[in-house]
Amino acid sequence: MLTRLLSGDTPRSLPLTLILLAILVSLALAPFLFPGTRSVDTAARICVFIVLVASYDLMLGYAGIVSFAHTMFFGMGAYGVALASIHMGRGFDALIVGTLAGGIAAAALALVIGLFSLRVRAIFFAMITLAVASAVAVLVSQLSGLTGGEDGLNYKIPRALTSAQKYMDEKLFGVRVNGKLLNYYLVFACSTLLFLLLLRIVNSPFGRVLQSIRENDFRAEAIGYRVVYYRTAATCLSAVAAALAGSLYAIWLRYVGPDTTLSFEIMVDILLMVVIGGMGTMYGAVIGATLFIVAQNYLQTLMGAAAEGLEGVPVLPLLLNPDRWLLWLGVLFVLSVYFFPTGVVGRLRGRG
Amino acid sequence: MSAPDHLPTMAQASPWQRLEPHVPLLLIPVLALLGFLLIPSTSSWLTLTVSGLAMGMMIFIMASGMTLVFGLMDVINFGHGAFISVGAFVGVTVLLGLSGLTGAPSLWLNLLAVILAITAAALATGLLGLAFEKVIVQPVYGYHLKQILVTMGGLIIVEQLILVIWGPDEIFLTRPEALKGAVTFAGAAIEKYRLVAVGFGLLLFLVMRWMLRSTRIGLIVRAGVENGEMVEALGYRLRLVFIGVFVAGSALAGLGGVMWGLYQEVITAHMGANLMVMIFIVVIIGGLGSVEGCFIGALLVGLMQNYVAFLEPKLALISNIGLMVAILMWRPQGMMPVVKAK
Amino acid sequence: MSEPAPQKAPILRIEGACTNIAQYHILQGVDLEVPAGAVTMLLGRNGVGKTTTLRTIMGLWRAHRGRITFDGQEITALPTPAISRAGIGFVPEDMGIFSDLTVEENMTLAAASGPLDSARLDWIFAAFPPLKTFWKKEAGTLSGGQKQMLAIARAMAEERKLYLIDEPTKGLAPAIIATMAGALRDLKAQGASILLVEQNFGVARMLGDTCAVMDDGRTVWTGAMADLADDTSLQERLMGLSMETA
Numbered sequence: 001m002l003t004r005l006l007s008g009d010t011p012r013s014l015p016l017t018l019i020l021l022a023i024l025v026s027l028a029l030a031p032f033l034f035p036g037t038r039s040v041d042t043a044a045r046i047c048v049f050i051v052l053v054a055s056y057d058l059m060l061g062y063a064g065i066v067s068f069a070h071t072m073f074f075g076m077g078a079y080g081v082a083l084a085s086i087h088m089g090r091g092f093d094a095l096i097v098g099t100l101a102g103g104i105a106a107a108a109l110a111l112v113i114g115l116f117s118l119r120v121r122a123i124f125f126a127m128i129t130l131a132v133a134s135a136v137a138v139l140v141s142q143l144s145g146l147t148g149g150e151d152g153l154n155y156k157i158p159r160a161l162t163s164a165q166k167y168m169d170e171k172l173f174g175v176r177v178n179g180k181l182l183n184y185y186l187v188f189a190c191s192t193l194l195f196l197l198l199l200r201i202v203n204s205p206f207g208r209v210l211q212s213i214r215e216n217d218f219r220a221e222a223i224g225y226r227v228v229y230y231r232t233a234a235t236c237l238s239a240v241a242a243a244l245a246g247s248l249y250a251i252w253l254r255y256v257g258p259d260t261t262l263s264f265e266i267m268v269d270i271l272l273m274v275v276i277g278g279m280g281t282m283y284g285a286v287i288g289a290t291l292f293i294v295a296q297n298y299l300q301t302l303m304g305a306a307a308e309g310l311e312g313v314p315v316l317p318l319l320l321n322p323d324r325w326l327l328w329l330g331v332l333f334v335l336s337v338y339f340f341p342t343g344v345v346g347r348l349r350g351r352g
Numbered sequence: 353m354s355a356p357d358h359l360p361t362m363a364q365a366s367p368w369q370r371l372e373p374h375v376p377l378l379l380i381p382v383l384a385l386l387g388f389l390l391i392p393s394t395s396s397w398l399t400l401t402v403s404g405l406a407m408g409m410m411i412f413i414m415a416s417g418m419t420l421v422f423g424l425m426d427v428i429n430f431g432h433g434a435f436i437s438v439g440a441f442v443g444v445t446v447l448l449g450l451s452g453l454t455g456a457p458s459l460w461l462n463l464l465a466v467i468l469a470i471t472a473a474a475l476a477t478g479l480l481g482l483a484f485e486k487v488i489v490q491p492v493y494g495y496h497l498k499q500i501l502v503t504m505g506g507l508i509i510v511e512q513l514i515l516v517i518w519g520p521d522e523i524f525l526t527r528p529e530a531l532k533g534a535v536t537f538a539g540a541a542i543e544k545y546r547l548v549a550v551g552f553g554l555l556l557f558l559v560m561r562w563m564l565r566s567t568r569i570g571l572i573v574r575a576g577v578e579n580g581e582m583v584e585a586l587g588y589r590l591r592l593v594f595i596g597v598f599v600a601g602s603a604l605a606g607l608g609g610v611m612w613g614l615y616q617e618v619i620t621a622h623m624g625a626n627l628m629v630m631i632f633i634v635v636i637i638g639g640l641g642s643v644e645g646c647f648i649g650a651l652l653v654g655l656m657q658n659y660v661a662f663l664e665p666k667l668a669l670i671s672n673i674g675l676m677v678a679i680l681m682w683r684p685q686g687m688m689p690v691v692k693a694k
Numbered sequence: 695m696s697e698p699a700p701q702k703a704p705i706l707r708i709e710g711a712c713t714n715i716a717q718y719h720i721l722q723g724v725d726l727e728v729p730a731g732a733v734t735m736l737l738g739r740n741g742v743g744k745t746t747t748l749r750t751i752m753g754l755w756r757a758h759r760g761r762i763t764f765d766g767q768e769i770t771a772l773p774t775p776a777i778s779r780a781g782i783g784f785v786p787e788d789m790g791i792f793s794d795l796t797v798e799e800n801m802t803l804a805a806a807s808g809p810l811d812s813a814r815l816d817w818i819f820a821a822f823p824p825l826k827t828f829w830k831k832e833a834g835t836l837s838g839g840q841k842q843m844l845a846i847a848r849a850m851a852e853e854r855k856l857y858l859i860d861e862p863t864k865g866l867a868p869a870i871i872a873t874m875a876g877a878l879r880d881l882k883a884q885g886a887s888i889l890l891v892e893q894n895f896g897v898a899r900m901l902g903d904t905c906a907v908m909d910d911g912r913t914v915w916t917g918a919m920a921d922l923a924d925d926t927s928l929q930e931r932l933m934g935l936s937m938e939t940a
């Protein structure tokens with residue numbers, strides 16, 4: 001039963017299983033285990049990013065295509081919810097319409113970009129997605145009438161999902177049972193579902209064709225698979241999943257802006273999460289996203305402390321300045337690609 | 353019995369067949385003409401055209417190395433933008449240090465300062481390129497996916513190091529005295545610096561073209577872009593040639609970075625990464641590996657950007673994507689695709 | 695009876711070479727000697743590893759087992775440029791013409807150690823007149839036969855100790871095959887050592903001194919070309935068809 005739920009793709013390593021279980025339990029019980037707005041926020045962010053990173057891994061790790069437009073698709077889902085909520089008024093119908101519209105738009109754009117660039121050369125795809133995504137980011141910040149520009153958009157979501165709505169008078173295990181809690185579980189449940197769906201996709205016959213294309217596209221083409229179509233289909237599926245993750249994030253945050261959804265920094269974060277977790281292993285997304293977001297929250301504090309401690313020493317405090325944490329992630333990233341391309345999951349499975 | 357002594361071509365080439373190879377080059381005047389028809393005032397059109405050409409020349413300088421590096425070794429360097437930023441910071445630091453020369457009202461002293469700055473930038477980025485090639489690129493030859501990831505990581509590291517060395521703030525600068533202001537020509541105000549940029553870019557293009565066409569190294573590079581294996585089988589160490597091209601391309605990117613900094617009068621650590629978007633478009637529409645295609649592509653992008661920014665500012669960046677889409681629909685491999693043996 | 699094969703010291707010796715391409719074992723133990731100053735034919739059906747053998751000698755693909763010695767020096771692991779500079783001229787199966795470069799530029803590059811020797815060039819022009827006619831033309835505009843001439847001329851641009859030539863007559867018209875065979879005979883007359891892959895039996899018989907037959911990634915027969923040419927049943931057995939009927 002459990003194996004079927006995981007589409008037969010079990011973690012295949014005891015430590016990995018334990019870590020994944022720990023993450024699952026922590027996220028499932030996050031509001032109770034780590035009460036406080038900031039920790040629950042972090043947990044929700046982890047849920048969303050697990051889906052986002054897993055969907056990216058479908059492209060990078062399974063189909064072997066590098067895209068720099070994943071945040072764009074993420075943003076389409078988020079802006080879809082935001083715009084629908086603003087123009088249709090607060091309500092579940094707006095959330096649904098926005099999510100659907102974002103997903104469809106992302107699929108359509110992914111289809112166009114995919115057919116256009118993958119037809120020629122797979123590396124065109126990386127360059128074209130970078131160009132298109134940055135143009136879209138600029139456009140979003142320029143069209144402030146529609147998108148709120150750099151400031152982004154604030155909007156209302158159904159009251160049932162906000163802390164204003166109370167479901168129980170008493171606290172449950174010291175936690176208020178309100179709309180916010182429901183909202184968290186909405187995010188958690190949808191993320192889990194989407195993750196299982198992605199796991200199903202990569203373990204389907206379709207997923208296996210993708211992997212054989214990644215290994216040797218000439219041979220796959222020779223056997224009779226239309227490589228372009230498979231790659232484009234992977235791109236579209238991945239884009240839709242990213243858009244859905246974006247919608248969830250928008251519902252959780254009640255705000256969208258270029259910095260939270262479209263920025264290149266987030267794209268870099270996604271890349272880091274995939275590589276650190278392990279490319280081509282869906283579970284890598286879980287570990288990568290969790291590790292990275294937790295580190296993001298606490299590493300900077302740590303670096304700040306270290307920089308203060310080293311005051312007076314030349315250069316080092318500058319290198320350890322909390323604002324420079326991307327430097328260390330960059331180094332980590334390059335080293336991971338060289339030395340353990342299969343990431344944490346690969347290491348735990350003992351074939352690093 | 354002897355072999356036929358004629359070229360296997362049709363006796364009569366149709367006018368279109370004769371014209372076709374020149375179509376990419378002709379697109380430049382066509383675009384300029386289109387701009388002329390759409391832009392109401394002739395003087396604005398002239399100003400925009402010059403600034404479009406200046407921008408195109410600078411982009412060409414920055415992009416040329418990247419396209420050759422790809423053509424020669426099939427290496428795609430997403431970290432190319434790092435050299436642009438580093439070049440700009442080194443060059444501007446030198447310029448700021450030479451305020452005695454840049455502040456003097458003498459064209460020659462000013463140019464001397466600029467040349468010193470450019471040389472320093474090119475040297476620094478050339479060396480950085482050498483290190484980048486050895487440390488970052490070499491271990492991932494032949495693996496596009498890893499190349500993209502690793503060079504992207506290299507870009508992040510270099511950007512962050514710039515922030516460590518020069519601090520987190522952007523640096524504003526003023527152009528040397530003699531390059532400030534504008535000249536008026538046919539009622540149009542044309543910034544002097546843009547004219548200098550056009551002249552300098554053209555000069556570099558001609559030198560590069562001459563080197564590729566008339567020197568042995570150039571022959572090796574051109575032959576290597578088409579069939580590297582055969583070049584090696586003829587006894588040339590392509591690997592060394594490639595390192596040379598990589599270093600030269602990095603130096604050109606750094607040089608272009610200084611020029612871009614002087615053009616914008618402000619530099620940031622992210623400028624290189626931001627410019628990469630335009631560079632990719634140029635390299636793709638030119639045809640990966642083709643220096644001439646890159647040149648034409650850069651001028652088209654520069655003109656397009658300036659005309660559209662004048663007519664409908666919000667569409668400027670999108671217009672270049674549109675240009676790219678249009679050209680790829682016409683020629684999926686870019687305007688001047690390089691014949692690959694494999 | 696034809697003369698026995700010339701017994702000269704080998705310029706090239708391959709011992710037990712095995713080469714893999716991706717996961718496929720293409721060469722599985724090639725043993726071959728190329729005597730100096732003679733033409734050695736490398737024969738066999740399609741896909742038995744003749745091209746791979748030549749590419750392995752050039753270091754374009756690597757033998758993971760076995761030894762290749764050239765002119766007294768082991769070259770098994772040398773980089774391709776060093777193998778070329780040791781004195782081997784190579785004409786690949788796909789000719790490897792630089793089509794963006796002119797005929798002149800192709801030839802200039804081929805003379806890797808210095809400017810083209812004019813006497814040598816005259817000899818090349820005499821063998822391949824079209825190259826003189828189209829000296830300034832882009833090589834990509836040449837016909838198939840002219841490209842093949844250029845490919846061989848490029849290998850001849852400098853004096854080499856050994857020439858590796860892969861199917862120089864493939865797909866050419868009879869008139870051009872004659873030109874090609876004439877040029878190769880010329881080269882042979884000058885005392886060059888040649889390892890030639892050839893499917894055209896007429897040409898093979900005319901030029902070959904010794905001969906090696908490959909099957910399934912191995913050399914299965916070596917001996918004098920004349921012995922093979924005279925023995926139809928041996929041809930049948932080794933290559934599945936006889937030279938007379940081809």
